Structures are given as structure tokens and as C-alpha cells.
Amino acid sequence: MHVRPSNILTCPHDGMSLAPRGDSLVCASGHSFDRAREGYVNLLPVQDKASLDPGDTKQMVAARRHFLETGAYAPIADAVSALTIALISKTTDVTILDAGCGEGYYLQALAIALSAHASPATVRLAGIDISKWAVRAAAKRNVAATWVVASNRRPPLPDASADLILCLFGFPIWSGFAAIQPPGGHVLLVDPGPNHLLELRAIIYPEVRVSNGAPTVATDAYTLVSESRHLSVAHVASPALIADLLSMTPHAHRASLAGRSALVARTHLEVTIDVTLRVFRRLEN
Numbered sequence: 001m002h003v004r005p006s007n008i009l010t011c012p013h014d015g016m017s018l019a020p021r022g023d024s025l026v027c028a029s030g031h032s033f034d035r036a037r038e039g040y041v042n043l044l045p046v047q048d049k050a051s052l053d054p055g056d057t058k059q060m061v062a063a064r065r066h067f068l069e070t071g072a073y074a075p076i077a078d079a080v081s082a083l084t085i086a087l088i089s090k091t092t093d094v095t096i097l098d099a100g101c102g103e104g105y106y107l108q109a110l111a112i113a114l115s116a117h118a119s120p121a122t123v124r125l126a127g128i129d130i131s132k133w134a135v136r137a138a139a140k141r142n143v144a145a146t147w148v149v150a151s152n153r154r155p156p157l158p159d160a161s162a163d164l165i166l167c168l169f170g171f172p173i174w175s176g177f178a179a180i181q182p183p184g185g186h187v188l189l190v191d192p193g194p195n196h197l198l199e200l201r202a203i204i205y206p207e208v209r210v211s212n213g214a215p216t217v218a219t220d221a222y223t224l225v226s227e228s229r230h231l232s233v234a235h236v237a238s239p240a241l242i243a244d245l246l247s248m249t250p251h252a253h254r255a256s257l258a259g260r261s262a263l264v265a266r267t268h269l270e271v272t273i274d275v276t277l278r279v280f281r282r283l284e285n
């Protein structure tokens with residue numbers, strides 16, 4: 001497959017197409033957005049910012065990058081790439097959005113898998129995240145993708161343009177997804193399964209609560225078409241990587257001081273990776 005950056009972005013103020021002019025992107029009504037040195041563009045309107053620095057912090061992004069680069073979550077990336085290829089195999093010109101792309105690990109893995117897949121199809125990639133730190137880190141990867149600071153509330157892509165939306169350990173906003181997908185388009189959600197990071201949770205909590213797995217989804221615009229579960233084991237080989245893993249999870253905020261101290265005393269850890277992959281199809285309006 002031919003992998004290309006997604007070519008059309010829309011103005012967050014009026015939805016018009018943005019065209020390059022010098023180092024900026026401009027719409028027909030004159031709204032202008034500068035391209036950062038790293039190549040990404042910030043299209044997050046001030047009113048969509050719940051805080052001055054929304055989304056993952058610089059430290060969280062650095063920890064995620066450090067941990068993911070070990071390959072511990074490669075089985076998840078492989079499962080996402082395989083499912084994506086299966087979903088788009090019958091199409092010739094496809095746009096894929098990674099909604100809440102973080103520092104770009106999965107979209108890069110996908111770009112590599114798509115490029116290696118023998119097919120004349122063209123696949124256009126975009127990654128958005130509300131955290132400018134995440135998008136900046138993603139843009140530094142050598143990937144043929146468009147990287148944008150934006151919210152899932154209204155991804156800056158034209159109506160009916162996103163054939164597939166990936167939302168991995170993220171925050172799906174179904175109205176925002178429906179606005180940019182044609183009927184028949186798909187959303188792939190990846191969420192922690194019931195045993196995800198069980199061993200880590202057993203160290204930081206006095207009692208491990210069995211989670212119910214992936215959150216339920218209530219939306220009229222989509223229907224669930226498939227669900228699968230992927231289990232693997234990761235070896236986390238140093239205290240620094242254990243700390244990085246913790247800071248990627250909601251447990252970083254929930255763990256007590258005692259729980260966190262017990263975890264940092266560990267020199268290495270075997271952890272269960274348990275994720276649920278769910279595919280939803282966009283219905284007719």
C-alpha cells in the first residue's frame with residue numbers, strides 16, 4: 001500500500017478546507033495557523049481547551065515514548081495493524097485517523113505494516129491529540145502522516161472523509177467521529193481487558209478489583225460489528241520502565257503512596273497485557 005499524509009484539514013472556526021500558504025495553513029475566510037518547526041499544526045480552538053495545557057503532560061509523553069520503544073506493547077500494535085488491513089483491504093483510497101494518537105507509536109507501526117502490504121491502494125494517515133507535547137513527539141517520528149493538535153470533539157477533517165478511526169486507550173467522542181465519517185466507516189477501539197496489568201495492580205492495591213473490562217458504548221450512530229481479546233505477557237526490565245508504565249495508566253493517580261513505594265522497590269516485572277479490540281460501523285443518518 002502507498003502510505004501518504006492525509007491531505008485535507010479543515011478550519012476549526014468554520015469547517016472550510018485549509019490550504020498551505022508559506023509556513024501556514026489558511027482558510028478562505030482568512031483564519032491562519034502556523035506550522036510548527038516539527039511539522040505539525042495546532043488547530044485546537046481556545047474554547048476547546050479545558051486547561052492551558054490539556055491532555056498528557058510532557059513528562060507523561062516522555063514516559064510513554066520510553067516504555068513503548070521497548071516493544072512491550074508490540075503485540076497490541078500488531079493486532080491493530082492486522083485488523084486495520086482486514087478492514088480496508090477492499091478499498092483503494094482510504095483515510096485513517098488516529099484519534100488521541102499520543103506520541104505516535106501505533107500510527108508509525110501501522111504505517112510500516114501498511115507499506116509492507118502488497119496492494120496498489122493509497123492510505124492517507126492523520127494523527128490528532130489534544131496534547132501538544134504528544135503531537136510534537138509524534139511529528140518527530142519519520143512517518144508519512146499529518147499530525148495535528150486537535151480534539152476528538154471535532155476532528156479537523158472534512159465531513160464523511162475518515163474511513164477508519166482508531167481510538168487506542170483513548171477518549172472516543174462519538175458525535176465528533178460521526179461528523180467526519182461516511183456511513184459504512186469504521187471505528188476501532190482498543191481498551192484494557194479485565195486482566196490488563198494484573199501483576200502491577202496486585203502490587204499497588206491492597207486488593208485487586210477485577211475490572212469489567214472495556215467500557216460500554218452508547219451511541220445511535222454506530223453498531224458493534226466485532227470484538228476480540230488479545231493476551232500476551234510483557235517483561236518490564238528496570239525500575240525506570242516500571243515507573244514509565246505506571247505513569248501511562250490511570251493507576252498513577254489512584255495508587256496510594258505505599259502502593260507506589262512497593263512498586264518502585266521492584267527491579268523488574270512480568271505483566272499480563274490484556275486488551276479488547278472492538279470494531280464499530282457508522283450507520284446511515
Ligand SMILES: C[S@@+](CC[C@H](N)C(=O)[O-])C[C@H]1O[C@@H](n2cnc3c(N)ncnc32)[C@H](O)[C@@H]1O
Binds near residue numbers: 134150171
Ligand atoms: C492513554 S493516552 C493514549 C495515547 C495513544 N493512543 C497510545 O495508546 O499510546 C490518551 C491520549 O488521549 C489524549 N486526549 C485526551 N483527551 C482528548 C481529546 N478530547 N481529544 C483528543 N485526544 C485526547 C491525551 O492527550 C493522551 O495522549
Ligand SMILES: [Zn+2]
Binds near residue numbers: 013015027028031
Ligand atoms: Zn476559517
